[in-house]
Amino acid sequence: MSHDLEREALARYLEDHHLKHTKQREAILEAFLETTGHVTSEDLYQRIRDKHPNIGFTTVYRTMKLLCEAGLANERHFDGGVTRYEIQHEHHDHLVCTKCGKIIEFECSMIESAQDEIAQRYGFRLLRHRHELYGHCPECRAKG
Amino acid sequence: MSHDLEREALARYLEDHHLKHTKQREAILEAFLETTGHVTSEDLYQRIRDKHPNIGFTTVYRTMKLLCEAGLANERHFDGGVTRYEIQHEHHDHLVCTKCGKIIEFECSMIESAQDEIAQRYGFRLLRHRHELYGHCPECRAKG
């Protein structure tokens, strides 16, 4: 329960854009906020299905896009061709274990400033970036 | 013509792995080496189609994977859900214009060492990474 801030943010976004506040959107936001890490739309659809068997996967896909636009979620595309969503929080990048799939978030201001420097060197206006490190986590290394 | 080194590398790879040296593989390698930048399998298939109308797209897909394994090509997944291939050369990352699609390659040893440091901090053995900067290139900025 609670998540009042996020519900308000959604309500505000919907109102500002003359969109409608529906039970489905509310339920999907609620389910999404209960996740941790990086869920796929399919994951989320399965979870929602229990409480709300009549919400279709199309609505989940559409709503996740909406939550991104509203600034509540972030879309991520790691290796594997599936879109994943995470709850929006401060900027960070990812370290992904290619054996067990574990995802660790990190941030590094030195890399950030190096990126700005590179963009400037080529005259680009930097909008966003994607920085993912792939390897084996300590646990998987231990197992051989 | 020429590309003798690459043709030899392919021949060596095929022999070492008890695979067969076919006209199709030769033709696809040739067409691929004539590209610059970052081609999709579909692009390549269209190009090949002119000279060799009977090579199927399945073979192009399969052969590009083979060329990657042989170390002649590199697979890249930028935004947009399409796999692209580039001729393998020294390590680098990419700066992508989200307006015109232009792709610029860059390298930065400072970022590389920062990545190693981060992997070490989390006990990861780093295998590879993906680092892409998205923004607007000078030309597109000028156009408004």
Add this chain to the structure above:
DNA sequence: ATAGATGCAAATGTTTTGCAGGAAA
């Protein structure tokens, strides 16, 4: 002779779209 490659068609998996009916403003 035989292991491997090809090309077509069909299957796959994820995401999007068309549309008729339904709910919020």
Add this chain to the structure above:
DNA sequence: TTTCCTGCAAAACATTTGCATCTAT
């Protein structure tokens, strides 16, 4: 009472697979 949303089914899209046939070894 109009505009927007939903859910289903079907389409789209890039890629992969099954399989009968063909080809390099």
